[in-house]
Amino acid sequence: MVQLSICNLCKKVVEKSIFTRSKFIDSLFFHAKGGCGGNGHPKYGGIGGRGGNIMCQVKPGATLESVKNLLKGKKLTAASGEHSLSHRLAGRNGEDKVIEVPAGITAYSDVGTKIGELNAEGESLIISQGGVGGNPQNGWLGKQGQHIGIRLELKLIADVGLVGFPNAGKSTFLKAISKARPKIAGYPFTTIKPNVGVIKYDDLRQISLADLPGLIEGAHKNLGMGHSFLRHVERTKLIAMIVDVNGFQLSNKHDYRSCVETVLLLNKELELYKKSLLDKPIILLVNKMDKEGAQEIYDSMRDTLHNLKDHLHNYPEEFRPEKIIKFQSIVPISAKFNQTDIGEVKLKIRHLLDILAEEEQEVVNAEIELVKKLKRELTEHQGSMTI
Ligand SMILES: Nc1nc2c(ncn2[C@@H]2O[C@H](COP(=O)(O)OP(=O)(O)OP(=O)(O)O)[C@@H](O)[C@H]2O)c(=O)[nH]1
Structure with missing residues (x-):
């Protein structure tokens, strides 16, 4: 009996560690050093080659995990430029080092300065410059x-970014509306990494929807996973907030929050993360409407x-919250049992995104008209100056 309960305990610990250990990485730090410039050749006026740059380039299928595996914790260094030689006065440039990254990357320096963003396939960004080759300006010594x-x-x-407290039914909704197959369970934090699903329409239009997990009351004080996943909302065009009609209680140790309180607290967490998120269109999905008494609760609120x-x-x-959300639409749904509700949300999402x-x-x-007008005015002005 004791052995059995110890076994159960072990199983729980193992389950928990598997469940908390996520391979998903959404931020990565490393050191990069551009290649050294080659020396010049003062006698013949030869210029040294430029050191290689370190660049990031968007490649479909790339992940930050693959970048981490490539780096293995080491500093990334690009090749040096070639010295100027008597038989080749213009030294060859050092080869650039290219890191393949997923779309949606922002690169920052260690002091927090934004270097740039990469949002679409094929885009690239130099994150560390190679040194210039030796030339008369630097005394022929490569930098x-x-x-x-x-x-x-x-x-x-x-x-679309799907936000809600644990257990509200985000994964169930994502599964119902798209082809995504997220983990679903009757306990909080089933989702430990953002799942992305694609909503498909008859006219072949596709809309992507990300389930952003881990948000709890007090996330702004770094409770739970803090706001670590909220950054993904920043690039969504529309926010879908999902709440349980019966409200929310994280555990017996936490206070029960009614459905309206949950909405206000979510409003506040979004605001505390970044007020401008509340400028996006937001729809509210009141879930689990199939439960007994749900309609009465919904009517009362x-x-x-x-x-x-x-x-x-x-x-x-x-x-x-200081800034209160005015929802574009409020839809009572049963993500688990009512496909008609899901169809309605699907159309609402499409409609809102089309308007946007x-x-x-x-x-x-x-903007195009304005530029044309300014160009016209400039030409007219230049014309009158010559007369
Ligand atoms: N009765 C009922 N139960 C639902 C409905 N939607 C979800 N559930 C149940 O609620 C529980 C939590 O659902 P999930 O979809 O995992 O919730 P989640 O918001 O993704 O949870 P986290 O991963 O913790 O963020 C599961 O037991 C679901 O079966 C619904 O419309 N009606």
Whole structure:
């Protein structure tokens, strides 16, 4: 009996460690050193070759795990430039070192300066410059390459970001609306890495949706996994917030939060992470509507959810965000049992993203018109100056 319970305990520990150990990496730090420039040849005026640069380039299928495996904790150094030689006065440039990365990477220096972003296939970015070759300006001595600490941060690029407290039904919803097959279980934190699913439409349009896990009340104080996954919301066009109609309780040690309180707390966590996230269109999915009494609960809070601002005074200070979300749409759903609900959300998401695309196009058109107008005015102005 005792042996059995010890076995069970061991199993639980093993299960827990498997479950907490995630291979998914969304940030990576390493040292990079551009190649040294080759020396020049003062006697014949020969110029040394430039040292190789270290670059990142977007490659489909690349991950930060593959970059980590490539580096093996070592400093990355690019090749030196060739010295100028009497039989080859222009020294050859050192070969660039290219690291293949996934789309959605932002590179920062060790002092936190942003070096650049890589968002689409084929884009590349120099993260560490090779040194210039020896020439008359530097006394013919090749310069050292740039030695720099680099932090790569991955922000998933998905159209829709799904946020909610644990157990709200994010994975179930993702599975129902897309072909993604995330882990689903009746306990919090089933999802320990962002899962991305693709919603397919009859006209072949595809919309990607990322399940962003690990958000809990107090994440801004670094509770749970803190805000580590919220950075992925930054690049989504639309946020889908999902809550359990019956509210949320992380464990017996934590306070129970009603559905409206959960919404306010999620609002607050998003705000505390980055206020500008709340400028994005947000839809609210009230899940588990199949449960007994769910409709009554929903009816009793419907007005509050639609007008959160007007009802804020009914809630204690700690629940009140400064900037309150005005949802684009509020949809009661049963992610697990009602495919009709899912169909409705699918159409809503499409509709909202189409409106956004149209608005973006209008802005682009307005910018093009403005540039044309300025060019016209400039030509007219230059014309009047010559007369
Ligand atoms: N009755 C009912 N149960 C649901 C519904 N959606 C999800 N569940 C259940 O709620 C539990 C949690 O669902 P998940 O989809 O794993 O929740 P999650 O938000 O992804 O959880 P984390 O991974 O912890 O973030 C599971 O037992 C699901 O079967 C629903 O619409 N109705």
